[in-house]
Amino acid sequence: MKSYQISSQTKRYMFISVVVFSIFVVTFAELVDELLEKEIHHFDQIIIQWIHSFRPNLTPAMKFFTFFGSIDALSLFLFISSVLMIWKRKHWEAVFLIVGIGAGGIFNLLLKWIFQRQRPTFHRLIEETGFSFPSGHSMGSFIFYGMLCMVVIVFLESKPVKVSIILITIFLIFMIGFSRIYLGVHFPSDVLAGYAAGGAWLTICLMGLRIILETRGKNRSYHFYWKK
Secondary structure, eight states, rough: OOOOOOOOOHHHHHHHHHHHHHHHHHHHHHHHHHHHOOOOOOHHHHHHHHHHTTTTTTTTHHHHHHHHTTTHHHHHHHHHHHHHHHHTOOOOHHHHHHHHHHHHHHHHHHHHHHHHOOOSSSSOOOOOOOOSSOOHHHHHHHHHHHHHHHHHTTOOOOOHHHHHHHHHHHHHHHHHHHHHTTTTTOHHHHHHHHHHHHHHHHHHHHHHHHHHHTTOGGGGOOOOOOOO
């Protein structure tokens, strides 16, 4: 039976990933605890009042950003990204992207069913159905755009371009979450929980992808942004 020796770079990558994963899990657990203890209402109301103070000037922009976290948008971008990856012979990247967003969606539905938190019922600008906690838009966008960002930047050499892509990704994910609160279909804690759950799942997927590429001898082409 053939054995593989994990490189020191991958070991360091895994250590950092475990730390990041732990942070996301602890954050989600804290939000759940506050939700169950009914102590998060005051926090939600303060943030909601501040975000709603921007109405109605930002409504067209918020509807634009919220689309990028919708099932229709993620499905379309997932299809396009997967086809391009397969065309470029990045089969494992395509597999992990598809599995990541697919399993992440199922995970989100499971969490919603477990907590069964009702959506806000006041000042809605659009209508949504289903439970509220955690936000599916926030969780899905964190997983998909986060993984897509990582897959893209590892093949780039220019640090300014890498940083630009990372910042654009962070901005897009943030605005998707912001838009859900602005439009009145999620509490701020829903969005934060979506980011935390999505971040934890994304970290697991990236760890799995790293191990697969390492054992298949493809890790040499990877230069992750935290590599010195």
